[in-house]
Amino acid sequence: MSAIRLEELTKRYTEGFWRPRPYTALDRLSLTVESGEVFGCLGPNGAGKTTTLKLLMALVRPTSGQAEILGLPAGSVEVRRRVGYLPENPSFYDHLSAEELLIYFAGLFGCTGAEARRRAAARLDEVGLGAERRMPIRKYSKGMVQRVGIAQALINDPELVFLDEPMSGLDPIGRRDVRALIMRLRDRGCTVFFSSHVLADAEALCNRVAVLAKGRLVAEGRVSDLLAFRVHGWELVVSRVSREVVDQLAVGARITPIGPDRFAIDVPLAVAPERLLQDFVAQGASLVSLNPMRDTLEDFFVESVAAPPARPEA
Amino acid sequence: MRLVGRLAVGVFKESVRDRVLYGLVIFAAVLMAATYLLGQLTAGQDIKIIKDLGLASISTLGLFMAVFVGIGLVWREVERRSIYNLLSKPVTREQFILGKYAGLVLTLAVNVAAMTAAFYLVLAYMNWNADDIMRRSWPAPALDPALMIAIGLIGVELLVVTAVALFFSTFSSPFLSAVLTLALWVVGHFNDDLKHFDAVVDSRPAVWVARALYYLLPDLSAFDVKSQVVHGLPVPAAAVALAVGYGAVYIAFLLVAAMLIFQRKDLQ
Numbered sequence: 147m148s149a150i151r152l153e154e155l156t157k158r159y160t161e162g163f164w165r166p167r168p169y170t171a172l173d174r175l176s177l178t179v180e181s182g183e184v185f186g187c188l189g190p191n192g193a194g195k196t197t198t199l200k201l202l203m204a205l206v207r208p209t210s211g212q213a214e215i216l217g218l219p220a221g222s223v224e225v226r227r228r229v230g231y232l233p234e235n236p237s238f239y240d241h242l243s244a245e246e247l248l249i250y251f252a253g254l255f256g257c258t259g260a261e262a263r264r265r266a267a268a269r270l271d272e273v274g275l276g277a278e279r280r281m282p283i284r285k286y287s288k289g290m291v292q293r294v295g296i297a298q299a300l301i302n303d304p305e306l307v308f309l310d311e312p313m314s315g316l317d318p319i320g321r322r323d324v325r326a327l328i329m330r331l332r333d334r335g336c337t338v339f340f341s342s343h344v345l346a347d348a349e350a351l352c353n354r355v356a357v358l359a360k361g362r363l364v365a366e367g368r369v370s371d372l373l374a375f376r377v378h379g380w381e382l383v384v385s386r387v388s389r390e391v392v393d394q395l396a397v398g399a400r401i402t403p404i405g406p407d408r409f410a411i412d413v414p415l416a417v418a419p420e421r422l423l424q425d426f427v428a429q430g431a432s433l434v435s436l437n438p439m440r441d442t443l444e445d446f447f448v449e450s451v452a453a454p455p456a457r458p459e460a
Numbered sequence: 461m462r463l464v465g466r467l468a469v470g471v472f473k474e475s476v477r478d479r480v481l482y483g484l485v486i487f488a489a490v491l492m493a494a495t496y497l498l499g500q501l502t503a504g505q506d507i508k509i510i511k512d513l514g515l516a517s518i519s520t521l522g523l524f525m526a527v528f529v530g531i532g533l534v535w536r537e538v539e540r541r542s543i544y545n546l547l548s549k550p551v552t553r554e555q556f557i558l559g560k561y562a563g564l565v566l567t568l569a570v571n572v573a574a575m576t577a578a579f580y581l582v583l584a585y586m587n588w589n590a591d592d593i594m595r596r597s598w599p600a601p602a603l604d605p606a607l608m609i610a611i612g613l614i615g616v617e618l619l620v621v622t623a624v625a626l627f628f629s630t631f632s633s634p635f636l637s638a639v640l641t642l643a644l645w646v647v648g649h650f651n652d653d654l655k656h657f658d659a660v661v662d663s664r665p666a667v668w669v670a671r672a673l674y675y676l677l678p679d680l681s682a683f684d685v686k687s688q689v690v691h692g693l694p695v696p697a698a699a700v701a702l703a704v705g706y707g708a709v710y711i712a713f714l715l716v717a718a719m720l721i722f723q724r725k726d727l728q
């Protein structure tokens with residue numbers, strides 16, 4: 147049984163009060179996510195990622211199409227008992243501490259007393275908030291609120307979690323922690339469906355991704371299989387080298403001076419970066435960095451969205 | 461039902477930590493003190509004034525609590541988007557509405573109980589201070605149990621007003637909800653006049669419109685037995701039962717309407 151099945155899911159919002167015009171936030175999205183998968187939903191701002199997740203949680207109603215979760219209609223109470231959801235930019239109650247909030251939410255799953263306290267503590271430890279759990283959430287930083295959001299999404303040991311931009315607002319350590327957490331969830335057999343506009347997150351975590359742009363599905367599959375994301379060259383940065391040497395060694399490459407004796411060289415895929423690097427080192431140059439160049443998500447969207455649906459004037 | 465209870469306790473905790481309610485409780489205490497002072501000025505002569513003031517302040521403060529907490533309950537959850545977390549748990553939207561209502565009722569009940577206790581304390585003090593001659597001049601005893609009937613009906617009225625506020629807050633902003641709820645409260649107290657509109661006006665359609673409005677708008681005068689009680693007049697049990705039944709039906713309609721509206725709402 148698939149964990150998530152979307153069929154021609156469409157959401158139109160009407161914009162404008164006096165002259166309402168429909169705006170298609172999600173256009174006939176069909177998708178299947180197998181149970182146990184880590185699935186990334188990628189796309190630039192306004193692509194429809196959050197809309198998809200809200201439809202899956204039945205927070206908004208679809209204009210047409212269907213969403214099925216764990217074989218049941220999205221939004222049914224039974225589904226909600228078994229899934230977790232981290233909304234985008236989560237927000238909680240000012241008057242509660244993280245611990246009280248989690249105990250309250252555990253209560254909504256029928257879990258109370260010592261068991262609720264134990265669960266709340268375990269989840270808060272898991273997201274690294276063990277020490278601050280008695281502090282009112284109103285005093286939390288953005289990243290801490292995000293962590294509370296993740297903790298509450300896991301309060302019921304869900305078999306499927308929806309995370310809307312789980313890395314947003316987190317520092318590098320926080321991002322690493324969340325990646326590790328998602329890995330742990332996957333190892334536990336939990337299906338993870340998350341949205342992001344950072345390709346690297348998806349690459350590190352996902353079995354498969356779907357790429358949305360302007361409400362449409364433009365690509366789906368393994369990150370490495372999506373042709374557009376393949377490496378199309380290398381960016382080599384070297385220092386302690388003269389312009390003449392660079393011109394001589396990197397023939398035909400685009401060279402950008404970024405200091406008196408420091409250059410960034412866009413090496414095409416046809417040239418092996420290892421050889422070129424050896425040549426530079428032989429000339430007494432130092433390596434600053436060597437990075438693969440790939441299309442960013444944005445490049446990809448620009449290419450793949452041939453005729454974007456025009457947004458009506460506000 | 462358990463879920464509704466948990467949601468209600470959540471609302472109650474929130475309002476307890478909300479300083480507005482503390483302010484109102486303090487205000488109630490101050491008002492009680494004022495009634496006592498007034499009593500001093502009239503040399504304990506007129507316990508009626510104190511009863512009047514006490515009942516009126518319980519009813520008015522309760523009204524303000526009902527309106528100002530009620531209007532924000534649903535709206536704030538939606539506006540703050542904290543509702544996303546709640547409705548992704550196994551809570552139906554109906555339970556959400558009922559839980560919010562029950563929580564507000566709990567808050568009001570506790571506050572009204574506190575005010576009632578303070579009120580009875582003032583009255584007990586008056587009673588203890590007065591001599592026999594004075595006591596005999598009162599139309600009703602100071603610690604008249606009939607006062608509880610008046611307060612109970614004030615409570616039922618507050619339940620109706622709360623349901624009205626909650627109903628409006630499922631689809632409009634707090635400001636608009638407050639205006640609408642207060643307007644309905646005012647109209648509700650004059651609603652009884654609409655019933656007897658035919659005695660004043662001849663025009664048939666006008667009478668029909670008045671009748672329709674009478675049945676649509678809450679008739680809050682049914683809950684007002686303050687002056688009877690204060691003057692020691694009997695309050696017929698049938699009238700009380702009728703008022704309570706009417707309140708229950710009206711509340712049920714409002715809550716069902718609120719649920720239907722909220723059920724269809726896109727939480728954007």
Ligand SMILES: Nc1ncnc2c1ncn2[C@@H]1O[C@H](COP(=O)(O)OP(=O)(O)OP(=O)(O)O)[C@@H](O)[C@H]1O
Nearest residue numbers: 159171189190191192193194195196197198343728
């Ligand atoms: N309530 C609404 N009314 C009108 N349009 C809306 C509403 N909510 C979302 N939209 C529109 O739908 C489109 C998709 O929005 P959505 O929030 O799903 O994007 P997203 O992919 O999550 O973007 P981001 O990366 O910025 O979070 C946007 O163009 C947005 O303006």
Ligand SMILES: [Mg+2]
Nearest residue numbers: 195196197234
């Ligand atoms: Mg989003």
